[in-house]
Amino acid sequence: MEREIQVGLIGLGTIGRGVARLLLERSAELCYGRGFDLELVRIADLDVTTPRGIELPGEILTTDAYEIIDDSRISVVIELIGGIEPARTYILSALEKGKSVVTANKAVLSQHGKELLQAAEKNGVLLFFEASVCGGIPIIRILREGLVANRIEKLYGILNGTTNYILTRMAQDGSSFQGALRQAQQRGYAEADPTLDISGQDAAQKLSILLRVGFNASIGVEDIFCEGIEKVAPQDITYARELGYTIKLLAIAKRLETRIEARVHPVLIPSGTLLADVRDEFNSVELTGDAVGTQIFYGKGAGEMPTASAVVADVIEIAQQNIRQSLPTVNQMLPADERLTLLHMEEVETPYYFRFTVIDKPGVLAEIARLLAVEGISIASVIQKERRQGGAVPIVMMTHRAKEKAMRLAISNIDQLPVVKAPTQVIRVEEV
């Protein structure tokens, strides 16, 4: 006999609609041979009147999330409202009522993951969140199960589709940042207020989740160094290309013994690498495990059906664990390894791309080179092409590896030179 697993959905936005579609239209197929059936019995949303282009069974809609949380027939709750509150309270209440929860909410996970996980474990239920990172790419499962025998040494992620789309437009069409952002907004890839994406915060939230699952490291999103793409200028993209590089917003994590490097910022990566070729709104994660070596995963990181696909995969796995009716169940996070601590950003070492804006007169390059040398930073190459009488010209420079602290000191000194006419553009380089 098939056991029926009843599911409630909180939040009927874009992703919620995709989830409803899959569960209402495909549950028999999805559950074929598994010994259970999934039934979506209730959907809560503040707005129950706007048509969503999906046919819903009568009476399934409610405006009150607690009609799901308090419904004793429902064993799995899907939270898709996003943001911190009331999402956190809904998730906690559902867990405390003995329901497993599936969420796509990276904000609440990156800020309250520990509290939520503890509530799940205390109540012997599951908290799954595949959809919170990279939409349809099953990166959480890959880390948690597929690569479980590895020590993950390195992770590079293009985790935010909006910024990757903007940087792709800037590189391919020569658009300015503002122009590319408007295009992204017109195509629905960027929100009216794009701050969370542009600033790198969205990627940092996702990196915090990947650090927890992949590195077993508990690093709060507020501790991850984060720099957005708004400062990337078309000329940086042009110079980078000339030097053989492509500019991407990368989330970067590395393990160095018990220290964890974790940062999100624009970087120059070598053109022609698979990561540099990830275009438009696509996401990608490059992982290095000590046993498997380097692996790359690529796909759509957002959107209705890709994200819904990840949510429903979680629901099925929970149902699978539930029908066994036995504990302990296996959550997507294991206990964190408390020995792992964050490497301070000032200790991080990378090569750098500098674009100085200087008065074009003899001795300027020598003076800059001297101030870099004082901090132990050695130059790899220089581009100084435009010659103009008076006015400011750019000098572009690539350096060898140096610590962030040394770089900041050197640049702060250089930017005080009278011949330097604008703050120096600094973009880190990563030889992925």
Next chain:
Amino acid sequence: MEREIQVGLIGLGTIGRGVARLLLERSAELCYGRGFDLELVRIADLDVTTPRGIELPGEILTTDAYEIIDDSRISVVIELIGGIEPARTYILSALEKGKSVVTANKAVLSQHGKELLQAAEKNGVLLFFEASVCGGIPIIRILREGLVANRIEKLYGILNGTTNYILTRMAQDGSSFQGALRQAQQRGYAEADPTLDISGQDAAQKLSILLRVGFNASIGVEDIFCEGIEKVAPQDITYARELGYTIKLLAIAKRLETRIEARVHPVLIPSGTLLADVRDEFNSVELTGDAVGTQIFYGKGAGEMPTASAVVADVIEIAQQNIRQSLPTVNQMLPADERLTLLHMEEVETPYYFRFTVIDKPGVLAEIARLLAVEGISIASVIQKERRQGGAVPIVMMTHRAKEKAMRLAISNIDQLPVVKAPTQVIRVEEV
């Protein structure tokens, strides 16, 4: 209290050594927080005297696989001897003794998968095989769990590292097939008898497994159309490049309603795509699911530690399921969908690359074009460069889509023309 899961390993070859390394050196770390410990208690191999460069506990080695199969303490058996027999018998015996089995053996799975799976289900144990396809890339888990909410519509796989290495060498160094094969053998990427790889049979075995897991289709390896790379000539690679294509050995599967297209052969794919950029011994799978769209997975498909990583991931998941001490457990294959049947190769439609070897005289191209037109095949482009007095010259042609049956008829007619001096080279084209 931690429950101890005892593991036995049959086959101490390259991968076996990697598995022993991970289980002996890392089990505490791997099991941290999981509520169980893994202990590798016995290793069987016919050769127990050759040093393997790994320190093994005394008395762990035996030459008799039944000392593992009959050992009642052991609950998980790892089979890494490869080939059909005695692997099949060992696996069956272990399953019948109530042990779960982890195997990397694509040959036995693609030929006896159904029998083995039934034995596992009958005995309420698990048969896992992540390592059988794409080594360290967790493609089985990705299909079975991560993308479970999707109908998989299309799969392109570079599933064989040896042939990809050979084709890469031919493309990058201009080597002949034989020269590149020798290089692959010297670097340990190809065996002394490379037939299984070169012929496409190895990729076909893996495709049969992916069809079962990803498409729920039961298609025997003997029914998969299979053509090797030995016929690919350096000049084909050169012409392909000129036309904007790269030659790869692809495993291809498509779902068209209830028909399944399944084939392994060299193909021209557009240069600059991510798949075309998969070089050397790397593997990659490009999947299209109806919800997630297109995803690409990339990594090392073979080798000691990548493959061992996949084996150990399976062992951990089995242990995880086992400590719950309850049935039903969840195998890596669900019941096959018997409605799905193979589309006959003659019905498969693709564009084609033809290289004709003809006497260079007026009217030859017209005659070839006429014979193609008779079968409804229309030409997309022609390269006819070399002009030689007498002797044979190549004419290279790209066509629009046409059925295999029509192509075979047309080529058979063309090859009977007196002006045609060698069998026409046919390579299918795939617009990945």
